[in-house]
Amino acid sequence: MPVANVEVSETPLVLYAVRRADDALILGHRLSEWCGHAPMMEEDMALSNIALDLIGQARELYTYAAKAEGGDNDEDKLAYLRDVRQYRNLLLVEQPNGDFAQTLVRQFFYSAFADLYWRAMMNSRDATLAAIGAKSEKESAYHLRHASEWIIRLGDGTEGSHVRAQGAIDHLWAFTGEMFAVDDGERALIHAGIAIDPGTLRGGWMTTLSDVVSEATLTLPQNDWMQQGGRSGRHSEHLGHLLSELQSMQRTFPGQTW
Amino acid sequence: MVTVPDRDSELRQRAWEAAASVVDPEIPVLTIADLGVLRDVIVDGDHVEVAITPTYSGCPAMNMIALEIEVALERAGFRHPKVRTVLSPAWTTDWMSEEGRRKLRAYGIAPPLASRSRRALFGEQAIVCPQCGSGNTELLSEFGSTSCKALWRCKACREPFDYFKCH
Numbered sequence: 097m098p099v100a101n102v103e104v105s106e107t108p109l110v111l112y113a114v115r116r117a118d119d120a121l122i123l124g125h126r127l128s129e130w131c132g133h134a135p136m137m138e139e140d141m142a143l144s145n146i147a148l149d150l151i152g153q154a155r156e157l158y159t160y161a162a163k164a165e166g167g168d169n170d171e172d173k174l175a176y177l178r179d180v181r182q183y184r185n186l187l188l189v190e191q192p193n194g195d196f197a198q199t200l201v202r203q204f205f206y207s208a209f210a211d212l213y214w215r216a217m218m219n220s221r222d223a224t225l226a227a228i229g230a231k232s233e234k235e236s237a238y239h240l241r242h243a244s245e246w247i248i249r250l251g252d253g254t255e256g257s258h259v260r261a262q263g264a265i266d267h268l269w270a271f272t273g274e275m276f277a278v279d280d281g282e283r284a285l286i287h288a289g290i291a292i293d294p295g296t297l298r299g300g301w302m303t304t305l306s307d308v309v310s311e312a313t314l315t316l317p318q319n320d321w322m323q324q325g326g327r328s329g330r331h332s333e334h335l336g337h338l339l340s341e342l343q344s345m346q347r348t349f350p351g352q353t354w
Numbered sequence: 355m356v357t358v359p360d361r362d363s364e365l366r367q368r369a370w371e372a373a374a375s376v377v378d379p380e381i382p383v384l385t386i387a388d389l390g391v392l393r394d395v396i397v398d399g400d401h402v403e404v405a406i407t408p409t410y411s412g413c414p415a416m417n418m419i420a421l422e423i424e425v426a427l428e429r430a431g432f433r434h435p436k437v438r439t440v441l442s443p444a445w446t447t448d449w450m451s452e453e454g455r456r457k458l459r460a461y462g463i464a465p466p467l468a469s470r471s472r473r474a475l476f477g478e479q480a481i482v483c484p485q486c487g488s489g490n491t492e493l494l495s496e497f498g499s500t501s502c503k504a505l506w507r508c509k510a511c512r513e514p515f516d517y518f519k520c521h
Contacts, residue, residue, distance in 0.1 A: 138495035148410070227442035
């Protein structure tokens with residue numbers, strides 16, 4: 097018997113937490129796909145460790161969202177029993193791993209943003225969100241340093257690694273604009289001092305990107321056309337395939353526990 | 355403050371000692387008290403509640419630690435103990451006891467530096483080899499065998515070793 101999707105009553109606060117949780121879960125799952133396949137042992141462990149941090153952050157945010165919702169949902173139901181159109185993550189994080197350069201550029205774009213975001217969220221008026229921010233920023237500092245070092249190594253490495261790194265930057269650039277998009281519900285939470293205004297982070301994010309990318313002898317694209325949709329549930333075809341793997345156990349054996 | 359050595363404070367002491375005896379399943383020389391993971395023990399009549407704080411968001415050892423606290427408290431005579439997770443203030447390796455640092459080193463893991471070294475982007479850290487004591491060491495990977503460790507190598511004795519990274 098097929099398992100029904102759960103309904104989520106998306107108040108602005110629930111939606112706010114679910115969006116950040118979805119970013120962390122989907123990117124964490126993507127990184128976990130490297131487990132056993134990374135180009136070297138140290139990277140296999142690094143990417144799996146980062147995946148674990150991200151999935152841990154997602155758990156805290158889902159738990160918070162479920163509590164804010166006040167119904168029967170919990171972290172597991174939100175992760176395993178929503179379909180593609182109910183997911184609210186950035187298009188960036190669902191993009192396939194591609195080659196190692198593409199994985200690390202995706203990681204770099206996200207980490208440079210998340211690191212600023214969690215640090216800003218430490219000042220949220222909501223005590224739980226502030227605590228999640230304080231917990232996560234310690235982890236994102238490591239994630240950003242790891243990704244930055246790889247961008248420099250790949251860009252300023254061999255001709256082949258340079259071409260791949262530049263290709264990944266050019267390919268993924270159009271997915272970065274969504275990080276700074278805000279809808280009306282979120283705007284109200286920002287005014288209330290609960291949510292973070294991502295617009296205030298753009299300058300810092302660009303500085304990190306410019307510094308690292310120029311040291312890597314790479315360049316950032318000039319085009320500013322940006323692809324959006326993930327925040328409102330309009331995803332690329334990749335997310336459905338990812339979810340079919342992520343959710344297969346709960347969909348096949350409903351309610352299964354360890 | 356008035357200190358009353360009543361039944362509750364004795365019970366609390368017993369509960370604290372039971373909880374504090376639980377070790378980290380990944381680094382069994384460290385207790386959760388050494389790690390600074392054990393935050394509070396509240397005894398109210400026959401109810402006991404232990405507050406712990408997670409180290410890393412996704413650390414799988416936390417579930418195991420919570421379970422072992424319950425077992426330790428039941429063994430100490432407390433019925434239906436509760437374990438609560440507190441997120442704030444966020445755990446930091448600065449809470450690790452001196453005793454904990456000494457035990458880590460003896461176990462072959464370099465103890466964490468002060469957490470203010472954490473934000474140095476591309477910064478060099480001076481980690482002392484726990485095997486031979488040399489400062490001539492190099493970082494192999496910032497991510498090691500568990501969330502809390504990085505992988506280093508000593509250039510003097512040539513031994514690889516784990517470093518408990520600052521957080």
